[in-house]
Amino acid sequence: MTASTLKSYTCKDLAQMARSEGITGWHSMRKDELVAALVRAKRKSQGKGAVKSAVTKKLQQRPTASPERLRVQREISRVQQESAERKNLSCTSEGRPEPQKDRIVVLVRDPYWLHVCWEITPQSVERARSVLGQDWHGSAPTLRLIRVLDGGGGRLERCIEIHGGVSNWYVDVSDPPNSYRVEIGYRATGGEFYCLARSNTVTTPVPGSADVVDNNWTDVAENADRIYAMSGGYSADGASMELQELLEERLRRRLGRPSEIRYGVGAAGDSRDGDELRLAVDAELVVYGSSDPNTHVTVSGEPVAVSPDGSFAVKVHFPDRRQVIPIVASSADGVEQKTIILGVERNTKLLDPVVKDTVAARS
Template sequence: MTASTLKSYTCKDLAQMARSEGIPGWHSMRKDELIASLVRAKRTASSKPTAKAIRKPPAAQPVQSPERRRVQREISRVQQQTAERKNLSKAVEGRPEPQKDRIVVLVRDPYWLHVCWEITPQSVERARSVLGQDWHSAAPTLRLIRVLDDGGGRLERCIEIHGGVSNWYVDVSDPPNSYRVEIGYAATGGEFYCLSRSNTVTTPVPGSADVVDNNWTDVAANADRIYAMSGGYSSDGASMELQELLEERLRRRLGRPSEIRYGLGAAGVGRDGSEFHLAVDTELVVYGSSDPNTHVTVSGEPVAVGPDGGFAVKVHFPDRRQVIPIVASSADGVEQKTIILGVERNTKMLDPVVRDTASVSS
């Protein structure tokens, strides 16, 4: 905008332009004064740098030391480990992702339960949503419930577990007793979010042959026995979750032969025409307790006494009446106590029963 260009405008137009430019005293200026003021204002505006031309220097990026980077990596690693330990749905290597929530309890012996579970990722996310802020302090937990005679339950204890596993051994006391187990997340405030509840099992009376043999090292080899001890052959039967879990892992049916259509026998497999054979024998388990360092004999044979004073021994149990003396002598030989067991075995062979497999199959 030049002075010659502005001369073509009227004084009124120039006054409006001066007003828009914010020139002071525009209302009392003559035409030549307005032109001069507008030209000066234009030159002043063109000499100022534009906002686009003004560039701030880039902010200096903080330089992280190697030690700071190491600490940050360590924090990330710990956070990842914490999330994995809390995630009960974390897949166990070699197993597919679970499709439903379930927890089952197996009876291993009078003092140990074996708890197995499967939890879906969706259930873990629901627990995270429900617990809210408490999720950060919540811990995956098993709750051992003792089932009372009236059907109610009493919390025995809470057992903190972690993700990446699908089973846990739980020690119990004072057999026989009935138990069930709940799995979920326990918050520090005492709130417990339950994901699944197990079947109810009853531990056997101590002193059985299983305690003496101490050979239950393979669940697969003893699945039928564990199934029976966990209520599989009781009148109520075992829980469906327990039966499904064992059958999935073993890839075979569990139950009485009549309930699984006699297994291979129904199809005539394994029979060569010879007479069906059955023979049994028995052993008697004698167990008890005395003072530590006591010398104990059963039927005249010395028996090892444990540090707690407990002892157990298997003796042959023939088909007749017999008397079994148990003698305990104090460590100094001054005192002696004797207990006499009188037992009798009476074995009877019942008439055989032949079932019509064709009618069963139908």
């Protein structure tokens, strides 16, 4: 509606139209002012309508996502979720309860392998995310293997990148015997390390013939006492509480010294009718070594089987006295021969028995 058309209306009609358009102050306006106000209101209304129409048209023209684009978006979401799960150390196997505290325990499996077990709470992972800040995205879950030195200090051996969804890791070590501890946390791309938990200290044993004769031992349930002992459970300092708690929770039985768990209060009810406790001990000596393949080896004059790699091991009687054991290796053609004399002595002593007061132990 133009200004000339509006001028053909009476002042009363224009006032009514201004009132309908919501123009403020219409009741005090003259006719020319009402016409000008109505023209401005009409232009403003037309402008809003044009903008709304343009937006509606643009939305209608927006192309819908193609099936391929949707597939790519789903794949990106899946990869992002998997990456987050692999970084989250609080994510463990299904069926396991959520951990209540942070702990990491190292078990000695043999002279060259450590078994590392851990539990990390989601709250600790969130704290690591906050502390690392922008470095979080480039960080990686990491185990730090530290060799414990004689003075009590430590030297970083290496960093081992791990991932979420698991709660244990096998770590190979060299040059036994040595003492180790392990730290678990997140290592940023710049080398900064945020530690979540530190393990107990363990010492690997001297390599021995048991590794050959027993063909190693791998089942924790069947060898828990041996693992506990090799990890410091029966040492003078004792094992860490985390180590004992972890094994007892997994095996659902107590671990400790026999005087603490086997012959304590629970054994008081087992009557032996005054019979004397029996204890008999004997010993065997394991002689092991290595030579060139295809050599002929004897121990105390008895031939010993030599493995393809040249290693050999044999058990010999170990009486309660001093003895000399010759080990002789001869080349396959019989031209060369080497001899090593092994001098050993066994001295067995029977100590006086000790009788404990079970009533005092119960109290």
